[in-house]
Amino acid sequence: xxxxxxSPRYKVAKRGQDVALRCDPISGHVSLFxxxxxxxxxxxxxxxxxxxxxxxxxGLPSDRFFAERPEGSVSTLKIQRTQQxxxxxxxxxxxxxxxGPRDQYFGPGTRLLVL
Amino acid sequence: xxxxTQMEGPVTLSEEAFLTINCTYTATGYPSLFWYVQYxxxxxQLLLKATKADDKGSNKGFEAxxxxxxxxxxxxxxxxxxxxxxVYFCALxxxxxxxxxxxxxxxxxxxxx
Numbered sequence: 001x002x003x004x005x006x007s008p009r010y011k012v013a014k015r016g017q018d019v020a021l022r023c024d025p026i027s028g029h030v031s032l033f034x035x036x037x038x039x040x041x042x043x044x045x046x047x048x049x050x051x052x053x054x055x056x057x058x059g060l061p062s063d064r065f066f067a068e069r070p071e072g073s074v075s076t077l078k079i080q081r082t083q084q085x086x087x088x089x090x091x092x093x094x095x096x097x098x099x100g101p102r103d104q105y106f107g108p109g110t111r112l113l114v115l
Numbered sequence: 116x117x118x119x120t121q122m123e124g125p126v127t128l129s130e131e132a133f134l135t136i137n138c139t140y141t142a143t144g145y146p147s148l149f150w151y152v153q154y155x156x157x158x159x160q161l162l163l164k165a166t167k168a169d170d171k172g173s174n175k176g177f178e179a180x181x182x183x184x185x186x187x188x189x190x191x192x193x194x195x196x197x198x199x200x201x202v203y204f205c206a207l208x209x210x211x212x213x214x215x216x217x218x219x220x221x222x223x224x225x226x227x228x
Contacts, residue, residue, distance in 0.1 A: 040221075042206070044218070056215070
């Protein structure tokens with residue numbers, strides 16, 4: 001079946017622009033996660049949804065970052081007034097279950113470059 | 116807090132060589148441990164996992180054993196192939212936030228024919 005998809009795959013933004021990154025999880029997956037991966041680093045947790053509820057947003061680096069999943073399926077990560085330090089790969093992952101340690105399935109990521 | 120430390124890369128091996136990528140962790144309690152792999156141009160894929168001490172995770176010829184006494188989860192493969200060339204990430208989840216993966220920095224493996 002189809003895996004997690006993300007769009008766009010690449011995004012170049014001028015400093016100060018707003019961007020929106022989309023994630024389509026695997027159908028039926030309850031849990032959805034966003035991670036940020038800086039160059040040469042491992043992914044870092046941003047936020048977690050269980051269905052449409054955002055249960056953890058502790059990893060969002062500033063109030064310029066906002067995520068939503070209004071119908072419990074597709075999710076959008078929005079970054080307002082982008083800064084150069086926002087340049088990274090943004091990974092989305094989904095998981096079938098909602099409890100305990102769970103297998104997370106990752107999308108290919110969106111590579112954001114802020115000039 | 117939780118953290119994962121992996122051996123620095125890059126690691127370059129010849130085909131059929133033995134592979135070890137070291138991973139140690141810091142966490143309270145009993146974390147679950149994972150290895151993820153990222154092939155060129157692709158997303159992260161779960162390679163193997165172990166959820167309690169002394170468990171061995173295995174997949175595609177790779178193995179890792181959860182050693183609580185040494186807080187380690189080293190990845191091993193007896194005979195690597197060119198197709199194993201990728202970046203390998205050790206990760207853990209723990210405690211009340213057991214959905215949140217904490218990753219190491221990754222180790223780039225290149226296998227030459």
